[in-house]
Amino acid sequence: xxxxxxxxxxxxxxxxxxxxxxxxxxxxxxxxxxxxxxxxxxxxxxxxxxxxxxxxxxxxxxxxxxxxxxxxxxxxxxxxxxxxxxxxxxxxxxxxxxxxxxxxxxxxxxxxxxxxxxxxxxxxxxxxxxxxxxxxxxxxxxxxxxxxxxxxxxxxxxxxxxxxxxxxxxxxxxxxxxxxxxxxxxxxxxxxxxxxxxxxxxxxxxxxxxxxxxxxxxxxxxxxxxxxxxxxxxxxxxxxxxxxxxxxxxxxxxxxxxxxxxxxxxxxxxxxxxxxxxxxxxxxxxxxxxxxxxxxxxxxxxxxxxxxxxxxxxxxxxxxxxxxxxxxxxxxxxxxxxx
Amino acid sequence: xxxxxxxxxxxxxxxxxxxxxxxxxxxxxxxxxxxxxxxxxxxxxxxxxxxxxxxxxxxxxxxxxxxxxxxxxxxxxxxxxxxxxxxxxxxxxxxxxxxxxxxxxxxxxxxxxxxxxxxxxxxxxxxxxxxxxxxxxxxxxxxxxxxxxxxxxxxxxxxxxxxxxxxxxxxxxxxxxxxxxxxxxxxxxxxxxxxxxxxxxxxxxxxxxxxxxxxxxxxxxxxxxxxxxxxxxxxxxxxxxxxxxxxxxxxxxxxxxxxxxxxxxxxxxxxxxxxxxxxxxx
Numbered sequence: 140x141x142x143x144x145x146x147x148x149x150x151x152x153x154x155x156x157x158x159x160x161x162x163x164x165x166x167x168x169x170x171x172x173x174x175x176x177x178x179x180x181x182x183x184x185x186x187x188x189x190x191x192x193x194x195x196x197x198x199x200x201x202x203x204x205x206x207x208x209x210x211x212x213x214x215x216x217x218x219x220x221x222x223x224x225x226x227x228x229x230x231x232x233x234x235x236x237x238x239x240x241x242x243x244x245x246x247x248x249x250x251x252x253x254x255x256x257x258x259x260x261x262x263x264x265x266x267x268x269x270x271x272x273x274x275x276x277x278x279x280x281x282x283x284x285x286x287x288x289x290x291x292x293x294x295x296x297x298x299x300x301x302x303x304x305x306x307x308x309x310x311x312x313x314x315x316x317x318x319x320x321x322x323x324x325x326x327x328x329x330x331x332x333x334x335x336x337x338x339x340x341x342x343x344x345x346x347x348x349x350x351x352x353x354x355x356x357x358x359x360x361x362x363x364x365x366x367x368x369x370x371x372x373x374x375x376x377x378x379x380x381x382x383x384x385x386x387x388x389x390x391x392x393x394x395x396x397x398x399x400x401x402x403x404x405x406x407x408x409x410x411x412x413x414x415x416x417x418x419x420x421x422x423x424x425x426x427x428x429x430x431x432x433x434x435x436x437x438x439x440x441x442x443x444x445x446x447x448x449x450x451x452x453x454x455x456x457x458x459x460x461x462x463x464x465x466x467x468x469x470x471x472x473x474x475x476x477x478x
Numbered sequence: 479x480x481x482x483x484x485x486x487x488x489x490x491x492x493x494x495x496x497x498x499x500x501x502x503x504x505x506x507x508x509x510x511x512x513x514x515x516x517x518x519x520x521x522x523x524x525x526x527x528x529x530x531x532x533x534x535x536x537x538x539x540x541x542x543x544x545x546x547x548x549x550x551x552x553x554x555x556x557x558x559x560x561x562x563x564x565x566x567x568x569x570x571x572x573x574x575x576x577x578x579x580x581x582x583x584x585x586x587x588x589x590x591x592x593x594x595x596x597x598x599x600x601x602x603x604x605x606x607x608x609x610x611x612x613x614x615x616x617x618x619x620x621x622x623x624x625x626x627x628x629x630x631x632x633x634x635x636x637x638x639x640x641x642x643x644x645x646x647x648x649x650x651x652x653x654x655x656x657x658x659x660x661x662x663x664x665x666x667x668x669x670x671x672x673x674x675x676x677x678x679x680x681x682x683x684x685x686x687x688x689x690x691x692x693x694x695x696x697x698x699x700x701x702x703x704x705x706x707x708x709x710x711x712x713x714x715x716x717x718x719x720x721x722x723x724x725x726x727x728x729x730x731x732x733x734x735x736x737x738x739x740x741x742x743x744x745x746x747x748x749x750x751x752x753x754x755x756x757x758x759x760x
Contacts, residue, residue: 188656195658199573202566203583206632209625210586213593216604271505279503291750292510298746299516300686302713303735307516309720310728342512349509375495403594405689406713410720430596430689437600437693441612454600458593465592 213458221452227445232452238416240440245449247429247456249418254428254457256333256419257408258401261340266394269345273352273390278382281357297346305410308339313411316423325423331413332425339407344397351396355389355475356382389475395468403461405430429457517739524736527729537699537715540726542734544701548711552616552695553685555705556623561677564628568635568673569661575640591629595689598622602694616702616709619695623687627680634676638669675752682745686738688713712738 224232228245235246272293280286309331316338317330359382367377383390413425414435427435433454440446535541567583574580602622607614642665650660666673688711691697697714698707712734719731 188659192656192658195661199566199570202563203570203579205563206567206583206590206628207586209628210589213590213597213601213625216601217597220604268505268509271502272509274502275506279499289506289510292513294746295517295743296509296513298682298742299513300688300713300738300742302686302688302716303520303739304516306716306720306731306735307519309723311515311519342509345509373491373495375498376491378498399592403592403596405594405596406717410717430594433596433600434689434692437603441603441693451600451604454597458597461592461594462589465588469588 217451217455217458221448221455224445224448224452228449232449236418240443240446243445245446247449247453249416250427250429250432250453251456253333253412253419253426253432254402254430256422256426257336257340257412257428258398260334260337260422261344261401262394262398264337264341265345265348265397268341269348269393269397270352270390272345272349273356273393274378274382276349276353277356277386278378293346293349296342300406301343301404302406302410304339304343305407308335308407308411312338320423325421329413329423329425331411332423333412333419334423336408336412336428336431337422339411340401340404343404343407344400347397347400348390348393351393351472352386352390355386355393358389358475359385388471392468392471392475395464395471399461399464399468402464403430403457405434409434429453433457520732520735520739523729523732524734527733528736532730532733536701537710537718537730540730542712542715542730542737544698544710545712545715545734546737547701547703548616548695548698548709548714549685551703551705552620552623552691552709552711553681555617555620556627556684557677557681559620559624560627560631560680564631564677564680565635565666565673567628567632568639569666571632571636572639573661587629587632590625591633593625595626595687596692598625599690599693601625602690607694613706614694614696614708616695616705616707619691619709619711620705622690622694623684626687626690627684630680630683631673631676634679635669635673638672638676639665641672642668671752675749678745678749678752682742682749685745686713686742688717692717 224245228235232245232247233251234248235244236248237244237246238249239245272289276286276289280289313330313335316332316335317328320328320330363381363385364377367381372380408428409431412427412431414427414431415425416427416432417425419426433450436446437450440450532541533546534543536544567587571580571584571587599622602618606618606621646664646668647660650664655664691711691714695711695714696708697718698710699718700710702709715734716731716738719727719734
């Protein structure tokens, strides 16, 4: 049916082309007889389909330039609007510990630290699970009902909106974390904080590392695995000494991509991180990440130019950091797939 | 003696292998617990608050109609912006994959995909709200979401079109069919399901996004259908509820979460069905 469809459309094209040619021939005969200026002009014009082709091709080119311009525009806009703050504050923006709009002191260190703590804690928590999913789907159950079940469930995790994760964490997870904090004697037991944000983030980033890891593990040449089995290796030994060494760079790239996600993730973090504008003292204390800081402060900041510019600069830093991490990840994937 | 030793050793190795397998598969299943908890609580707490009044009245009187309407306006508008550019971009990338410029464009698509959603919110604000003297508008939110959706459509179009055998294109060229007709009448129809599933994936991804809308569409507790004014949306209602927590707003947010989840799951299931059909055809 699929091929019949194509045949039909090609045939239709053929007919159209034929009728075009007939019309063209007729045109040609007329011009021989009369040869008026107008007719000559019409004759010299390229056939309609070629004009259409040119238009289409230039439209394709134009739209791809638009995509390029979009990135340049984003970069330029962020740079332009953070210039006032870069000029006024300079590099000490990165290591000033206070964010005090009434006194016009702007420093991003607390949010930088918050982002680093939450994303790396989330990564540490999620790595065993995402590698577990990757090995399960790539090696133990490459297809079949178990594989479909896990794959669909992991897809579901990726599909749940981050604001829903955040809201769930805010109402369900926070009380449990508060109990935990009471037990181990953290004061004040807020429940909200960097640790809670890390927990929510850890769940959210599993799909990214898991799906890429699965692909990479599946790419291990079966000749290598069979050779190891032939030498009498058990399944675990094959996994440990053939599959994982072969796919480790790919798995690492997947982990990097999920780190990029964790750093940029906003809503889920904003709702559970506690939104305190201060230097976090430990992993349980409330704080802010760069993204949650923007989400909380941007609307207030829009009245004061310097404050707005500082918030945009945080966004700019966020953009650059995620770009760098994603870029390294993609480079590793590319090298891996060329191997 | 040696044989017995070897047997013990073998048993130990096989046992270790089995243990490792149980452990790893166990870890994989453990991931599903948080998902199950999220789904369980949302269904349990959300189902009670859904009724006709909840769906049809404004946020102030305990409903979410302003959010439903807002999502129904903002998301299609951004799809309208993203779909033409996305499909054309995908065609460009799959047709000119060996050109140097195409590699640049492809890198740009990767960059756009990596932009954090909150940064897109800032961009939407700086591009379309600040020049309008700070007038928040649904349109600016749609533009921010369109940028977010664009890479998904481009990638899915590109990947689908790359799967189509070159012989089809060559056959069409050999019959004298010009390039753009070959594209629209032969190549794109063959990859139609793949492209549609990319679009639906994009729509399901952006319909749950709140971060790009915070400073652009801004949210509105009243019904608004002018895209040049502030507009509410379903995710923004959930954000509102967690900023002013009270039993009523919480119930409202649980209900909203449930509706949002159902919408997104339906879109995802449709996408899955389409892609599986597409694979059978190929």
